[in-house]
Amino acid sequence: MDKQAAIARVEELHRLLNQYNYEYYVLDKPSVPDAEYDRLMQELIALEAEYPELKTKDSPSQRVGGQALDAFAKVEHRTPMLSLANAFNEGDLRDFDRRVRQEVGDVKYVCELKIDGLAVSLRYEDGYFVQGATRGDGLIGEDITENLKTIRSLPLRLKENVTVEVRGEAFMPKKSFEILNQQRSERGEELFANPRNAAAGSLRQLDPKVAASRNLDLFVYGLANAEELGIDSHSKALDYLHELGFKTNPERRVCANIDEVIQFVTSWHEKRAQLPYEIDGIVIKVDSFKQQEQLGATAKSPRWAIAYKFPAEEVVTKLIDIELSVGRTGVVTPTAILEPVRIAGTTVQRASLHNEDFIREKDIRIGDYVVVKKAGDIIPEVVNVLPERRTGEEEPFKMPAHCPECQSELVRLDEEVALRCINPKCPAQIREGLIHFVSRNAMNIEGLGEKVIAQLFKEGLVQDVADLYTLTKEQLMNLERMGEKSATNLLNAIEASKENSLERLLFGLGIRHVGAKAAKILAQQFETMERLSQATKEELLAIHEIGEKMADSIIAYFSKPEVTDLINELRSYGVNMTYKGPKAVSNADTDSYFAGKTIVLTGKLEKLSRNEAKEKIEQLGGKVTGSVSKNTDLVIAGADAGSKLTKAQQLNIEIWDEARFLQEIER
Ligand code: IVH
Numbered sequence: 001m002d003k004q005a006a007i008a009r010v011e012e013l014h015r016l017l018n019q020y021n022y023e024y025y026v027l028d029k030p031s032v033p034d035a036e037y038d039r040l041m042q043e044l045i046a047l048e049a050e051y052p053e054l055k056t057k058d059s060p061s062q063r064v065g066g067q068a069l070d071a072f073a074k075v076e077h078r079t080p081m082l083s084l085a086n087a088f089n090e091g092d093l094r095d096f097d098r099r100v101r102q103e104v105g106d107v108k109y110v111c112e113l114k115i116d117g118l119a120v121s122l123r124y125e126d127g128y129f130v131q132g133a134t135r136g137d138g139l140i141g142e143d144i145t146e147n148l149k150t151i152r153s154l155p156l157r158l159k160e161n162v163t164v165e166v167r168g169e170a171f172m173p174k175k176s177f178e179i180l181n182q183q184r185s186e187r188g189e190e191l192f193a194n195p196r197n198a199a200a201g202s203l204r205q206l207d208p209k210v211a212a213s214r215n216l217d218l219f220v221y222g223l224a225n226a227e228e229l230g231i232d233s234h235s236k237a238l239d240y241l242h243e244l245g246f247k248t249n250p251e252r253r254v255c256a257n258i259d260e261v262i263q264f265v266t267s268w269h270e271k272r273a274q275l276p277y278e279i280d281g282i283v284i285k286v287d288s289f290k291q292q293e294q295l296g297a298t299a300k301s302p303r304w305a306i307a308y309k310f311p312a313e314e315v316v317t318k319l320i321d322i323e324l325s326v327g328r329t330g331v332v333t334p335t336a337i338l339e340p341v342r343i344a345g346t347t348v349q350r351a352s353l354h355n356e357d358f359i360r361e362k363d364i365r366i367g368d369y370v371v372v373k374k375a376g377d378i379i380p381e382v383v384n385v386l387p388e389r390r391t392g393e394e395e396p397f398k399m400p401a402h403c404p405e406c407q408s409e410l411v412r413l414d415e416e417v418a419l420r421c422i423n424p425k426c427p428a429q430i431r432e433g434l435i436h437f438v439s440r441n442a443m444n445i446e447g448l449g450e451k452v453i454a455q456l457f458k459e460g461l462v463q464d465v466a467d468l469y470t471l472t473k474e475q476l477m478n479l480e481r482m483g484e485k486s487a488t489n490l491l492n493a494i495e496a497s498k499e500n501s502l503e504r505l506l507f508g509l510g511i512r513h514v515g516a517k518a519a520k521i522l523a524q525q526f527e528t529m530e531r532l533s534q535a536t537k538e539e540l541l542a543i544h545e546i547g548e549k550m551a552d553s554i555i556a557y558f559s560k561p562e563v564t565d566l567i568n569e570l571r572s573y574g575v576n577m578t579y580k581g582p583k584a585v586s587n588a589d590t591d592s593y594f595a596g597k598t599i600v601l602t603g604k605l606e607k608l609s610r611n612e613a614k615e616k617i618e619q620l621g622g623k624v625t626g627s628v629s630k631n632t633d634l635v636i637a638g639a640d641a642g643s644k645l646t647k648a649q650q651l652n653i654e655i656w657d658e659a660r661f662l663q664e665i666e667r
Contacts, residue, residue, distance in 0.1 A: 006047055010054045013044040017060040018157065025153040025217075026247040058128050058156040066146030068207035073143040075133040076609050077121055078165060079224040082138060082297060084283065084307040090262055093284070096306045097258035103303075104291040109255045110234050111264040114281040114307055115219050117171025118200045120148060122220070127161035129154065134203065138300075140611055147203045150212035155245040162229065166241065168220030172199040173277045176215035190449065194346050195278050217277070220246040226289065233287045254287060265308050272310065278344070281309040314373040314383060317341040321366060322353065322397050324404045326428035328436050328510055330420040332403065332410060334359060336370070336382050344374050351380035355417045356399045363387070365394035403428070430464070431457045433510050437465045441516045442508030443497040447490040455479050465508070466566055468494055469573035498573070501580035502529060505570075511557045513550045520581075521545050522554075529567060529577035533558040582619045593664050594622030597633040600648070603641030605658050616665050628653065636661045 001009065020037050024030045041061065048055040055061070087093050100107055119135040132148035133141035148154055151170060158164075172180070177195040184191055192198035202214035223229075226237040235254050242248045251268075255261045265282045272279050286292050286304040295304040321337040334353040341348055351372050353359055362384055364370065369389040370382045402409055403421035405428035410419040421429065434453050438445040445468075456462040461475055471494065476487035497504075503523035507516045514522070525543055526532035532554075540551035557563055571577060599622050601613055608616070613636070614624045628635060628647045635648040635655045648655050656664075 001047070001050075003051065006051050006054060010044065010047055010051075010059075013040055013047070014058075014060060014157075016040055017044065018155075021060060021152060022155070022245060026155075026245065060156070062156070063149050063152070064208055064212040066149065066208040068209075069146070070206065072204075072206070074136075074609055075121075075131065075141050075143045076611070077133065077136075077139060077141060080138050081119060081121060081135045081141070081167065082301050084305055085301045086281075087284075087306050087308045088311070093262060093265070093306070093308060094258060096284070097261075100286060100291075100295065100304070104286070104294050107291055108235075108287040109258070109261050110238070110252060110285045110287050111255055111261055112221055112252045112283045112285070113249055113268065113275075113279045114283045114309075115169040115171050115221075115249070116194075116196045116278040116280040117169040118196070118203060120144070120168055120170050120203075120218070121224075122148065122154070122166045122168065124158055124162065124164050124166065126163060127158040129156045140609055142204075144203050146208040147205065147211035148218075150208055151216045151218050153247040154218050158244045160244060162244070163225075164229070164244070165224040166220050166246065167222035167224060168218050168246075170199055170203060170216055170218045171195065171277055172202070172214065172216055175276065180214060190451075194344070218247060219249045221249070221283070232289050234285050234289070234292075235287050269310065279310075281307050283307050312373040313344045314371050315341050315343050316369055316371055316386065317348075319364065319366060319368050319370050319382070322359075323350075324400070326403060326405050326421055326426060326432070328429055328432035329512065330422055330426065330429050331418045332399070332421060333418075334397075334399070336364075336372075338370075338372065341372065343372060343380065348372060348374075348380045351382050353382055356419060357417050359397055363396075365390075365396050367391075367394035427457070434462060434465060434468070436510050437508040438468070438497075439508075441504075443500055443504050445490075445493045445497050447486060447493050452479065452482070452490075464566060466569040466573065469498070469570070469575065498575045500576060502527070502576070502578055503581070505529070505575065505577065506532075509557075512553045514554065518545065518550060523579040524581065524583070527579045529571075533564075533567070582616060592620040592622075594620040594634075597622045598631055599624050599634045599636065600626070600628050600632050600644060601636050601638075602628075602644040603638035605636075605638040607658065607662060613661070620665065 017037070017040055020030070020032055020040075024037075044059070045061050048059065048061060085096075087096060121133045121135070121141065122129065123131040129149070130145075131143060132145045132154075133143055135141050148170070149156065172195040174195060177192070177198050180198060181191045192201060198214070199216055202211050202216055205211050220241050221238070222234075223231070223237040223241055226234075226240075229240070231237050231240055235252075238248050238252065253260075253264050255264060261284055268279070268282055284306050286295065292302070292304040295302070297303060318339040319336050320339060323335045323337055324332050325335060326332050333355065336351045336353050338349050338351060353364065358364075362382075364382065364385050369386045371384050371386065372380055373383050374380050399419055400410070403423065403426060406421060406423050406426040408421055408423040408426065411422055412418070413420055413422075423429075431454060434457065435450055437443055438448040438453070448468075453462070456471075456479070459479070461471065462468055471491065473484075473487050473491060476482055476490060477484060482490075501523065503516075503520040506514065506523055506529075507519035521543060522532055526535060535554070537551050537555055540546050540554060541548070567577075594617050599617055601610055601624060605613055617624050625632070628644045628651065630651055632648065632651070632653050635644065635653055636658070637645045637648075637655055638658050645655065
């Protein structure tokens with residue numbers, strides 16, 4: 001085929017493949033057999049191989065074209081991604097309606113299903129999909145464009161050449177979730193707790209091939225810049241999104257009053273189980289954009305919308321046994337082993353029983369029928385017992401007097417409800433401590449899951465956290481399911497963890513009462529392990545966030561000779577013991593250039609986001625404001641700065657470019 005003919009054919013193939021894809025994934029009404037689709041796709045791939053210049057970014061062949069990334073880039077949302085206030089019953093909905101009508105008079109509401117997935121923001125320029133991001137903190141999210149492209153119902157090209165910012169929910173259908181967990185269980189991999197976690201985990205994969213294999217789907221529910229396009233209501237925006245080629249959820253209704261809303265909500269209580277995807281409630285939005293504007297928003301959520309959350313699903317099943325596990329701090333917790341039962345989309349076999357008192361108060365016996373629910377729809381727990389179903393065979397449960405792992409005597413500390421094993425050599429505690437050390441908020445060593453740790457421990461290769469740094473490739477390759485590649489990756493991850501900033505190590509060591517946040521504050525204040533380990537109680541208490549209990553615990557921890565040995569050992573392996581993050585706002589910072597100054601940021605910064613720049617300045621004692629006035633001390637102007645820069649020039653205010661700013665903050 002000559003080039004001219006190839007151009008025409010490629011165009012035709014794009015059109016056909018997009019149409020078939022749309023019919024299949026958005027409308028759920030395929031018009032051609034799969035084989036025909038595959039044949040056309042192969043033809044397109046062949047033509048693109050012959051004429052690489054015809055391979056465009058929006059080609060239907062490019063859904064899995066992206067390279068694996070090292071990390072996700074940050075994306076600043078042009079319109080913040082707010083979340084919603086919750087309603088839990090009819091009264092909450094009526095209160096919401098009253099507040100709304102008080103402000104704007106008569107309203108129409110749109111009711112939509114609240115899809116249980118992951119909020120995403122999608123940017124299209126001139127009809128082309130250019131960027132997709134997670135919600136993040138609502139202001140800044142992560143760029144997951146390549147992963148989103150793998151969702152077949154996401155249009156790469158719209159039916160009109162418009163520039164739009166669209167919001168929606170990426171999710172994993174129930175069926176895909178079941179298949180995925182089945183495969184994971186066959187491969188001995190950890191299971192996802194629910195479809196939402198699975199969807200989030202899939203979209204946070206750095207390699208788009210993984211996301212592509214996960215069969216995700218997407219409903220869009222909002223158009224951030226609808227009014228620019230002359231649309232005046234949410235229901236019209238949804239219709240327009242559908243016309244552009246997006247998959248919108250058909251189960252929506254415009255309601256004339258709150259009674260109709262309540263009817264919609266109630267009807268979905270029962271019907272939700274029949275849907276092929278999970279929903280966790282109903283979202284109710286004021287339809288008119290003008291009224292939405294009048295109502296406005298709080299810092300966190302709009303006043304024109306509310307999320308009605310379904311009550312947690314409760315089911316009855318039989319309690320077969322009670323198992324005990326010993327945590328990192330020695331606390332022994334009872335777990336109910338249940339006859340498998342489905343709750344809110346997943347099969348549940350274990351549920352929390354909290355502690356001995358809970359079991360006694362509820363009189364929970366082995367063999368009982370119990371009511372189980374998922375707290376926050378995630379962690380299963382036993383709610384109560386059905387004594388009327390007892391046969392007399394049930395056995396009351398008694399906590400043992402000795403640790404199930406090391407047999408040492410269990411104790412109750414102070415006024416605690418929990419029973420603890422206080423043997424510092426208890427293998428369960430050591431193993432759990434290792435798991436904590438490598439976990440995400442601590443040293444964040446990827447590839448060291450619970451199973452690998454358990455094996456390393458069992459084989460005697462690792463007895464304390466320092467031993468992790470002595471592991472060799474040969475040792476790792478002797479473990480089950482550990483190939484050469486995984487072993488190399490794991491060693492690299494362990495090596496990389498040596499460079500972590502001090503707060504990760506501090507948190508990872510598991511000092512009692514020192515959580516991730518406290519670890520960060522301590523690291524910021526003391527900067528080195530050495531200084532922290534010598535801190536006096538007065539010095540610790542001088543820090544606003546540190547109380548008596550934590551101060552005592554820190555002092556007690558560092559006074560143990562085995563802790564000194566452990567830290568020395570870690571240091572000898574090259575583990576970093578200094579704080580690497582931004583400096584604390586302390587008296588020392590009054591000599592920072594920014595201290596006490598009022599600063600305005602304008603234009604586009606290259607190296608930092610606006611928020612990061614603001615944070616830095618605030619850490620150094622400065623104040624960041626939005627507009628330039630005679631009270632402004634300094635304007636930092638990035639690329640394409642506009643009227644704020646002009647005003648600063650007129651007022652003769654000091655102006656820095658980004659390079660000068662970076663130089664100052666890196667000082
Ligand atoms: S509207 C400002 N509509 O629920 C309004 N949200 O806190 C933004 N969600 O993070 C949300 N289905 O991820 C809206 N039909 C729907 C939704 C929906 C699911 C999620 C969304 C948001 C959370 C609400």
